[in-house]
Amino acid sequence: MNDSNNLCPICGEGNLHPEVGKNPVEYKGQTTELDLHYSLCDACGSEQADATQTRVNKRLMIAFKKRVDGLLVGAEVRAVREKLGLSQAEAAQAFGGGPVAFSKYESDDVAQSEAMDKLLRLAAELPSAFDLLCRRAGLGRVLAGEQWQQAEGWLAEPRHPAEGRRPRLRVVSSSTPSADQPTRYAA
Numbered sequence: 192m193n194d195s196n197n198l199c200p201i202c203g204e205g206n207l208h209p210e211v212g213k214n215p216v217e218y219k220g221q222t223t224e225l226d227l228h229y230s231l232c233d234a235c236g237s238e239q240a241d242a243t244q245t246r247v248n249k250r251l252m253i254a255f256k257k258r259v260d261g262l263l264v265g266a267e268v269r270a271v272r273e274k275l276g277l278s279q280a281e282a283a284q285a286f287g288g289g290p291v292a293f294s295k296y297e298s299d300d301v302a303q304s305e306a307m308d309k310l311l312r313l314a315a316e317l318p319s320a321f322d323l324l325c326r327r328a329g330l331g332r333v334l335a336g337e338q339w340q341q342a343e344g345w346l347a348e349p350r351h352p353a354e355g356r357r358p359r360l361r362v363v364s365s366s367t368p369s370a371d372q373p374t375r376y377a378a
């Protein structure tokens with residue numbers, strides 16, 4: 192008895208049954224075994240993966256590559272974003288990458304760049320850096336005054352060392368900065 196949804200497209204007689212096997216993979220000299228999702232035909236014995244299974248397999252491989260490359264895997268990107276209290280769309284506004292970037296990073300459809308990875312870690316570890324990115328993106332996150340003062344040294348770093356000496360920024364007001372009352376700088 193054939194279920195048309197699971198009919199084997201190769202022999203046209205058997206039914207496909209989902210299976211999970213082990214798939215040894217190697218990347219940059221590191222090896223592991225990933226789950227391999229596929230379907231097995233009970234008539235002709237052929238193994239095949241449909242679009243959904245192929246996507247699952249691809250995500251597992253990308254997550255493995257991220258680990259080897261020292262990048263945050265999808266679940267870790269999501270954890271950072273949620274710690275920062277951002278929606279996926281807000282995260283793209285603050286950090287870049289395009290409107291669906293975080294959906295793709297978090298599902299392991301795409302590996303974020305090394306630069307994006309470093310930016311996410313920086314934002315998670317340094318509230319003042321995160322605050323600055325949000326301000327520039329118009330997201331209106333506000334830091335407490337004490338955290339803002341801690342950022343002073345970092346903010347004073349010249350943005351483009353090649354341009355030589357530039358006026359150094361100095362925070363002259365760190366009291367409860369807000370969207371209504373922008374932080375003022377003195378040269």
Ligand SMILES: [Zn+2]
Binds near residue numbers: 199200204232
């Ligand atoms: Zn078959």
